[in-house]
Amino acid sequence: MTPTHHPKEEKLLEYFSGSLDEGMRLVVAAHLEMCPSCRRLLAGLEIAGGTYLDGLPAAPLGEHALERVLSRLDESEVSQPAPRAQAANDLPVQIRALAPHQLGRWRWIGPGVYWRSVTLSQQGPMRVFLLKAAPGTQLPQHTHDGTELTVILQGAFRHEGGRFGAGDCDDADDTVEHRPAVEEGEECICLVAMEGNIRLRGFLGRLIQPLVRL
Amino acid sequence: MPDESAIATHDHASLIVAVAKNRDRIAFAELFNHFAPRIKAFLLRGGTPAELAEELAQEAMLIVWRKAYLFDPAGASASGWVFRIAQNLRIDAARRAQRADRIATEFAVEPAEVDAPEAVVDAVQLEEKVRSAMAQLSPEQLKVITLSFFESRPHAEIAAILKLPLGTVKSRIRLAFLRLRALLDEVA
Known part of the structure; x- marks a missing residue:
């Protein structure tokens, strides 16, 4: 099954141009690994961008620009290929983008629901974590005051926005209020980047919130 | 016409490969002559002041030199790859301008992330x-x-x-x- 829910265009473009923050970038990268359509779109845009660049009328450079750059080649010597980080986690789905990140332990946060931290290289307003929910779990109803980006690594859930299966990306913002229900069958594992606070409702929500400091 | 551009595209790709494999300065100079003035034009078009555009165009070519090993001729187009470098650099510069005190970060051009495991x-x-x-x-x-x-x-x-x-x-x-x-x- 190829994903049918993708990140919003702005996010893909920000990913492409390198302006997405680390947390969001990680989730988009995970989606890309699972989504041939988005890979094709970005690869296509890169090619189109190249054609655009090739077609621009040249703007003359200053005198000796080439000499200046040639003289600087040695000072900026070669970055060697970074050794590819090993996937050192026990997740059932291997995501290359997650490999360099340290994962915490699964922590119980409610009936059938587990939470696991993902460490980023820089502390920022964005937090990234994994959620695991047993088949059939009804997750607490919640709204956000920031943005949230989720990619489903395994299993599936449904909410008002549709069905989200493996590889799908749920690109929610503060206007969304939803109450995801995990499908029967497989346990559902998601990678989530979240900015701002999530407001959970109901008994389960009040139970969970202090535990995960969402 | 399509033939001509296909040859040019292929040429730029092999020049980048020559830079990666042999640290070939002549290949690099050729890439510079084609791309640097276009990167400058690209930046000028986006409203970058002329002096900074000149500096960034040179910077972009230094990144081409340093990161050439990341270019995969089977999975990416040469000009697309350079375009991406130029775009990253422009956005990075705009960000730095907003936070003038911040030290320039080594930004990552990671085509591997986009170009799929299985192409x-x-x-x-x-x-x-x-x-x-x-x-x-x-x-x-x-x-x-x-x-x-x-x-x-x-x-x-x-x-x-x-x-x-x-x-x-x-x-x-x-x-x-x-x-x-x-x-x-x-x-x-």
Whole structure:
């Protein structure tokens, strides 16, 4: 099954141009690994961008620009290929983008629901974590005051926005209020980047919130 | 005409490979002569002041030298790869300008992240498809893709340029990308 829910265009473009923050970038990268359509779109845009660049009328450079750059080649010597980080986690789905990140332990946060931290290289307003929910779990109803980006690594859930299966990306913002229900069958594992606070409702929500400091 | 550009594209790709493998300065100079003035033009078009555009164009070429080993001729187009470097650099510079005190960060050009584990289709094939997909977009769609993606202009600025309400611009951009995605999916 190829994903049918993708990140919003702005996010893909920000990913492409390198302006997405680390947390969001990680989730988009995970989606890309699972989504041939988005890979094709970005690869296509890169090619189109190249054609655009090739077609621009040249703007003359200053005198000796080439000499200046040639003289600087040695000072900026070669970055060697970074050794590819090993996937050192026990997740059932291997995501290359997650490999360099340290994962915490699964922590119980409610009936059938587990939470696991993902460490980023820089502390920022964005937090990234994994959620695991047993088949059939009804997750607490919640709204956000920031943005949230989720990619489903395994299993599936449904909410008002549709069905989200493996590889799908749920690109929610503060206007969304939803109450995801995990499908029967497989346990559902998601990678989530979240900015701002999530407001959970109901008994389960009040139970969970202090535990995960969402 | 398509032949000529195919040869040029191929040439640039092998020049980048020569830089990566042999640290070939002559190959690099050739790449410089083609790309540096175009990167400068690209930056000027986006409103970068001339002096900074000159500096960044040189910087971009230094990145080409340093990161050439990351270029995969089977999975990416040469000019697309350079475009991405230039775009990253522009955005990074704009960010640095906002936070003048921040030390320049080594930004990452990571084509591997985009170019799939199992390549989507090979670069030459995809290039053909992209060309035909772009040709099938309406002039209106091409315009918003150029402004929003190639020139990274904020939506509000695009609205001003096209004299359209912001909401219309947003939905037009969305539709243009949806159409491009559909066209690229079709040929997969």
